[in-house]
Amino acid sequence: MSSALVWFRRDLRADDHTALHHAMTEHEQVWCVFVIDPADPARPVASGAVDFVRAALIALDRRLARDGGGLILCQGTTCEVLARLAQRLQVQQVVANRDYGPAAQALENAVARTLATVGVRWCSYKDQVIFEHTEISTQAGTPFSVFTPYKNAWLRRLDEHAVHALRLADCTTRRDRLAPPPHDLQHASILVENHPAGEVLALGRGAGSALPQDSAAAGTSAGTAAALTRLDDFLQRIDRYRELRDFPALAGTSGLSTDLRYGTVSIRHLVRAACARRSAGAETWLAELIWREFFFMILAEHPRVVEGAFHRQYDRLSFVNDPLHWSAWCAGATGYPIVDAAMRQINSTGFMHNRLRMIVASFLVKDLGIDWRTGARYFATHLTDYDLAANNGGWQWAASTGCDAQPYFRIFNPVRQSLKFDPNGQFIRRFLPELAAVPDQWIHAPWLMPAADQAASKCVIGRDYPAPIIDHAEARLQTLARFAAARA
Numbered sequence: 001m002s003s004a005l006v007w008f009r010r011d012l013r014a015d016d017h018t019a020l021h022h023a024m025t026e027h028e029q030v031w032c033v034f035v036i037d038p039a040d041p042a043r044p045v046a047s048g049a050v051d052f053v054r055a056a057l058i059a060l061d062r063r064l065a066r067d068g069g070g071l072i073l074c075q076g077t078t079c080e081v082l083a084r085l086a087q088r089l090q091v092q093q094v095v096a097n098r099d100y101g102p103a104a105q106a107l108e109n110a111v112a113r114t115l116a117t118v119g120v121r122w123c124s125y126k127d128q129v130i131f132e133h134t135e136i137s138t139q140a141g142t143p144f145s146v147f148t149p150y151k152n153a154w155l156r157r158l159d160e161h162a163v164h165a166l167r168l169a170d171c172t173t174r175r176d177r178l179a180p181p182p183h184d185l186q187h188a189s190i191l192v193e194n195h196p197a198g199e200v201l202a203l204g205r206g207a208g209s210a211l212p213q214d215s216a217a218a219g220t221s222a223g224t225a226a227a228l229t230r231l232d233d234f235l236q237r238i239d240r241y242r243e244l245r246d247f248p249a250l251a252g253t254s255g256l257s258t259d260l261r262y263g264t265v266s267i268r269h270l271v272r273a274a275c276a277r278r279s280a281g282a283e284t285w286l287a288e289l290i291w292r293e294f295f296f297m298i299l300a301e302h303p304r305v306v307e308g309a310f311h312r313q314y315d316r317l318s319f320v321n322d323p324l325h326w327s328a329w330c331a332g333a334t335g336y337p338i339v340d341a342a343m344r345q346i347n348s349t350g351f352m353h354n355r356l357r358m359i360v361a362s363f364l365v366k367d368l369g370i371d372w373r374t375g376a377r378y379f380a381t382h383l384t385d386y387d388l389a390a391n392n393g394g395w396q397w398a399a400s401t402g403c404d405a406q407p408y409f410r411i412f413n414p415v416r417q418s419l420k421f422d423p424n425g426q427f428i429r430r431f432l433p434e435l436a437a438v439p440d441q442w443i444h445a446p447w448l449m450p451a452a453d454q455a456a457s458k459c460v461i462g463r464d465y466p467a468p469i470i471d472h473a474e475a476r477l478q479t480l481a482r483f484a485a486a487r488a
């Protein structure tokens with residue numbers, strides 16, 4: 001009887017799952033495994049991510065168990081675990097869906113080599129993107145470095161493929177091929193539930209909150225059913241996405257980034273949902289899903305961007321890196337309310353709205369003169385939806401070091417951004433209770449508030465809320481000079 005082992009990675013669902021689909025189609029018996037590897041750089045780190053993955057593993061195991069299967073949970077070095085388990089189960093093949101960061105690629109290569117030494121075949125599949133980096137290229141056959149032509153080429157290719165062809169053949173009839181964990185290996189759900197977070201999946205436990213409480217994207221529940229509920233809710237609002245998506249106080253976005261990060265819903269399902277809608281809002285949302293693939297493409301084609309600027313000249317950019325400014329940014333105590341509210345959001349919920357990610361990243365690099373890599377690492381340990389490709393792309397965009405990035409001379413003014421995207425200070429007040437009674441007129445720049453108003457609103461600057469740690473206009477000039485030096 002031919003048999004296979006499916007290695008689950010960032011694809012924690014049982015439906016519309018490419019590797020599982022192939023395993024069930026091509027083999028008569030199929031086991032499923034998730035490996036907790038302390039050395040795997042792609043493991044969840046932020047505590048919200050750890051909690052999300054724990055819950056998603058339980059949901060996945062239960063879903064597989066409904067069809068007579070289950071999820072085996074192993075801890076150890078991925079290569080050793082997979083080789084040992086493959087031999088123990090006597091499978092002919094191990095299969096998985098591909099990941100695209102340099103470390104993930106290196107791990108896949110090592111797995112393939114290790115399995116070969118024990119005579120087990122290896123196969124990996126495209127699953128977490130519609131088009132891999134090699135599938136969309138310029139007429140000259142080179143990778144794109146500008147988003148809009150990439151998006152147009154992506155959309156043309158999607159037309160050629162036809163959206164309905166994105167659906168995997170239904171393999172419900174093959175579900176009886178799923179095998180439960182052998183008697184001496186427990187179901188993942190039992191293991192996860194019986195061990196506190198400190199023991200299971202907490203290997204990379206970093207900073208951040210407990211389960212996110214506040215965000216639209218927060219995984220208050222994880223797993224495919226929860227992801228589909230979030231999608232259903234968003235589909236009621238998708239037509240207004242274009243107008244609402246930039247306002248952090250409103251539920252304008254989908255909140256699906258953690259689901260996409262850990263694959264509790266398939267990208268094919270989301271693209272089909274967006275294409276079925278045919279509204280301006282859905283079109284804009286689809287473009288965000290294409291940004292996601294654009295950054296996967298950039299990472300796969302230019303792995304050096306993990307640590308270096310996409311535009312090499314900006315590796316010469318000098319930074320100030322003042323430790324006091326860094327601490328103030330992290331704590332949400334810069335004196336700029338929109339920046340501080342955003343930082344308190346990430347610190348307390350594990351999520352930050354996209355507009356705010358752009359604002360705080362720009363502020364860190366272009367107002368405080370702190371290296372974008374330091375900020376990117378902070379996000380990596382605090383965001384529940386942390387994803388190397390999107391995070392690196394977002395930081396390099398804001399820092400103007402990336403491809404198709406914000407031009408270096410465009411420097412967000414934090415007060416104007418605040419006025420435009422949180423006009424009544426609704427978001428600011430939610431995360432900065434010390435500013436709750438500050439009148440709308442002063443909420444974006446409270447240091448300008450007359451002393452009498454400060455006293456009346458119980459927000460004395462320097463006592464209840466910090467004075468700004470830098471002068472934006474001055475910092476702007478210094479940043480332009482540092483960019484000019486790097487470009488010279």
Ligand SMILES: Cc1cc2nc3c(=O)[nH]c(=O)nc-3n(C[C@H](O)[C@H](O)[C@H](O)COP(=O)(O)OP(=O)(O)OC[C@H]3O[C@@H](n4cnc5c(N)ncnc54)[C@H](O)[C@@H]3O)c2cc1C
Nearest residue numbers: 253254255256257288292354357385386387390391394395
């Ligand atoms: C500095 C910075 C860091 C970021 N770090 C991450 C990260 O670690 N993980 C992450 O998933 N996104 C990251 N983003 C992109 C974006 O902020 C989040 O994807 C978005 O806020 C998630 O909320 P949502 O699911 O409601 O998004 P929606 O607006 O509903 O978008 C739908 C999906 O499209 C994708 N998407 C949207 N915008 C982008 C984008 N600019 N780049 C790539 N993909 C995008 C996400 O998968 C998102 O879930 C970052 C952006 C910036 C500026």
